[in-house]
Amino acid sequence: MNRLLVSLLAAVDALVTVAVGVGVVLAPVTLVWVFGIGGDADWAALWPAAATIWQLGHFAPVAVALPAELVALAGLPAKGADFTVSLAPTALAVITAFSAWRSGARAARAGAWLTGVLAGTVAVAVLSTIIALTGRADVAAVDLLAAVAGPALVFAVPAVLGAIVRAWSDGDDGLVDALSERLPDDVQNAVDAGVRGVAIAVAVIVGLGAVILAVLFFIRGGEVIALTQAAQTDLVGVVVLALGSILYLPTLVLWFAGFAVGPGFAIGTGTAVSPAGTSLGVVPGIPVLGVLPDSTSPWLLLLALVVVGAGALAGAVARGSLLVGSPTDAEPLRPRLVALTVLVLGAGLVVAVLSWAAQGAIGPGRLAQVGPEPWSIALLAAVEIGVGAAVVLFSPRGEDSLDREGRHADADEADSDREPAAPAAAASRREPAGQASPDEFPTAPLD
Numbered sequence: 148m149n150r151l152l153v154s155l156l157a158a159v160d161a162l163v164t165v166a167v168g169v170g171v172v173l174a175p176v177t178l179v180w181v182f183g184i185g186g187d188a189d190w191a192a193l194w195p196a197a198a199t200i201w202q203l204g205h206f207a208p209v210a211v212a213l214p215a216e217l218v219a220l221a222g223l224p225a226k227g228a229d230f231t232v233s234l235a236p237t238a239l240a241v242i243t244a245f246s247a248w249r250s251g252a253r254a255a256r257a258g259a260w261l262t263g264v265l266a267g268t269v270a271v272a273v274l275s276t277i278i279a280l281t282g283r284a285d286v287a288a289v290d291l292l293a294a295v296a297g298p299a300l301v302f303a304v305p306a307v308l309g310a311i312v313r314a315w316s317d318g319d320d321g322l323v324d325a326l327s328e329r330l331p332d333d334v335q336n337a338v339d340a341g342v343r344g345v346a347i348a349v350a351v352i353v354g355l356g357a358v359i360l361a362v363l364f365f366i367r368g369g370e371v372i373a374l375t376q377a378a379q380t381d382l383v384g385v386v387v388l389a390l391g392s393i394l395y396l397p398t399l400v401l402w403f404a405g406f407a408v409g410p411g412f413a414i415g416t417g418t419a420v421s422p423a424g425t426s427l428g429v430v431p432g433i434p435v436l437g438v439l440p441d442s443t444s445p446w447l448l449l450l451a452l453v454v455v456g457a458g459a460l461a462g463a464v465a466r467g468s469l470l471v472g473s474p475t476d477a478e479p480l481r482p483r484l485v486a487l488t489v490l491v492l493g494a495g496l497v498v499a500v501l502s503w504a505a506q507g508a509i510g511p512g513r514l515a516q517v518g519p520e521p522w523s524i525a526l527l528a529a530v531e532i533g534v535g536a537a538v539v540l541f542s543p544r545g546e547d548s549l550d551r552e553g554r555h556a557d558a559d560e561a562d563s564d565r566e567p568a569a570p571a572a573a574a575s576r577r578e579p580a581g582q583a584s585p586d587e588f589p590t591a592p593l594d
Contacts, residue, residue, distance in 0.1 A: 153259040154266035160250035161270035161302065168204070168242050169278070173197040175390045182383050198282025202275075202289045203232065204239025204394065205297040206504070210288045232287075234507030234517055236394035237401070243271075243298065244305040251306035252313040260310035260319060268303040275299060312342075337482035340468035341489025344461035348494045348532045351457035353501070355450070356404030363403075363438040370437035377432065392435040398518075399435065401505035405519035407450040408498075408528045412506075413520075414439065415513040422447035431514065451531055458535025461490055466540050483540045490536050495529030 176197045180190065203209050213228045247267065254263020272295055279294035314323040327335055364371070375388060402412045402420075411421025414436070419426050425443045430436055465486045469478070499521045506518025 150259045150262045153254055153257050153263045156257075157250055157254055157263040157267035158270040160246065160253075161267040162274065164243055164246040164250075164302065165271060165274045165278075165298070167246070168239050169197065169201050171239065171242065172200045172204070175387070176200070179383055179387055192284065195282045195284035195287075198278050199284055199287045199289060200236070201239060202279065202282075202294045202297065204236045205243065205275075205301050206233075206235050206240065207289050207293040207297040208233040208507075210290075212286060212288070214286070230511035231508050231515070232510070234395075234398065234509045235504065236391070237397040237504055238394045240301050240504065241397055243301045247302040247304075247306040248309035251309035251311075254306075255310040255313035255319060256317065258319065260314055261322070264303065264306045264310055267306055268299055271302040272299040315339075333479060333482045334485055336469060337485035338489055340465035340482075341486040341493060343468060344465040344486065344490040344536060345493035345497060347464055348457045348461040348490065348536075349497050349501075351460065352404050352407065352454060352498065352528065353400060355407045355453055355457075356400045356402070359403040359407060359450075360399055360438065363440065367438050367440070371434050372437075374432055374434040374437045378434065388434055395435065398505045399438070401501050402519060405502055405505075405524045408454055408524055408531065409448070409451050410520060410523045410527060412518050413516055416516045417513065422450060428513075431510065454528065454531040455535040458490075458494075458532035459539045460535075461494075461532065462487070462536030462539035465490060465536070478544070487533065487536055487540055491529050491533040494532045495525045498528040499525035 173194075176193060180193050199209055209232045211230055211232055215228070250267050251260060251264050254260040254267075257263065275295045275298040276291075279289065279291050283289075311323060314321075315327065318324050330338070375385060378384065378388070380388065405412050406421060409422065411419055411423075413419055414427060414430055417426075418428050420439060420443075422443055423445065425440055427439065427441070430439060466483070469482050469486060502519045502521035502524045506516075506521065508515040509517050
């Protein structure tokens with residue numbers, strides 16, 4: 148396909164992606180302005196509010212400076228008037244990343260993935276610049292560089308990954324093919340197997356976090372309702388809280404994924420929520436935080452075994468992808484080592500990125516540290532996944548043992564068949580040389 152056409156299509160993808168993300172925020176904010184504030188609403192602040200939320204959802208920190216009147220009315224300390232909010236509502240980033248992945252894959256299928264990714268990223272950067280310049284707010288300010296770089300990176304990284312995966316699978320007559328041609332076939336297969344393992348392991352960890360969160364919602368739903376009632380909000384306020392909780396739902400899932408891995412997460416400096424123990428202190432009165440457990444049991448440390456099991460499952464899938472030819476053929480060591488390396492490093496890197504996306508600040512003071520610690524989560528996840536995958540990748544295959552037993556049985560049968568023939572052979576060797584055996588001539592009958 149023509150590169151210009153690919154660029155135009157990628158730019159359209161970027162435009163649709165940004166429009167959908169902004170619309171997801173702008174629609175409920177408009178309803179709040181209409182039904183919540185009514186005739187006293189400052190309509191000039193509607194667009195800056197929506198733009199700021201969208202930028203925060205793409206990891207652009209928001210510097211909040213509360214007016215002195217509001218600080219005095221709320222009874223807040225003077226040092227709490229200025230703070231930074233950087234904990235992102237990651238549902239907005241998920242929308243952008245998913246669309247970017249598909250855009251990159253389409254560009255690779257068209258044969259010009261690099262052109263498509265660059266065009267889409269530039270389009271997102273241009274649109275983000277327009278949003279940042281037109282959506283400035285005095286109370287909540289976003290740095291222009293972060294407001295542009297955040298959405299552009301959230302689009303560019305998944306687009307590149309989607310394009311490379313597609314080009315590696317289908318070929319691109321370019322950079323990816325040049326790289327793959329330099330690798331032996333067994334290494335290429337091992338890389339493919341390792342990447343499949345990474346996807347499976349990360350999916351299981353994130354799914355485990357979602358299951359834990361769902362169970363806590365079921366167990367501690369009363370606390371969530373009580374905090375909502377304590378906020379004394381009207382119907383519009385309840386809707387706003389619910390929508391905010393939905394936008395932060397992927398963030399909470401990633402928190403409890405870190406909980407399953409082991410280190411857990413923090414709700415403020417000096418706090419911890421982990422299977423080994425929970426120390427919360429004063430928790431902000433946000434209704435969705437009512438799911439946080441007051442205490443934990445050491446038995447929950449067994450959740451790490453599920454992560455090890457995820458590594459074993461990923462290793463099984465990777466090993467199955469490596470098996471070619473007859474199941475009785477010997478397995479070479481190098482592909483399994485390569486697959487394990489790709490699986491461990493890839494899973495650790497992905498978990499680190501996801502953990503980073505789920506941490507940040509939600510207020511002044513101790514609330515400047517909320518969420519998981521990325522590198523500790525990534526390191527422990529890589530170890531647990533690596534242990535499970537290594538056990539499966541390097542354990543003896545069932546077919547090998549059965550085949551060895553079958554060969555031993557065949558050898559025994561062959562030996563037993565040869566044993567009766569040994570005396571006859573010895574007798575034949577004892578015949579005098581040059582004399583015929585009596586069996587070679589018929590015996591004449593006696594008269």
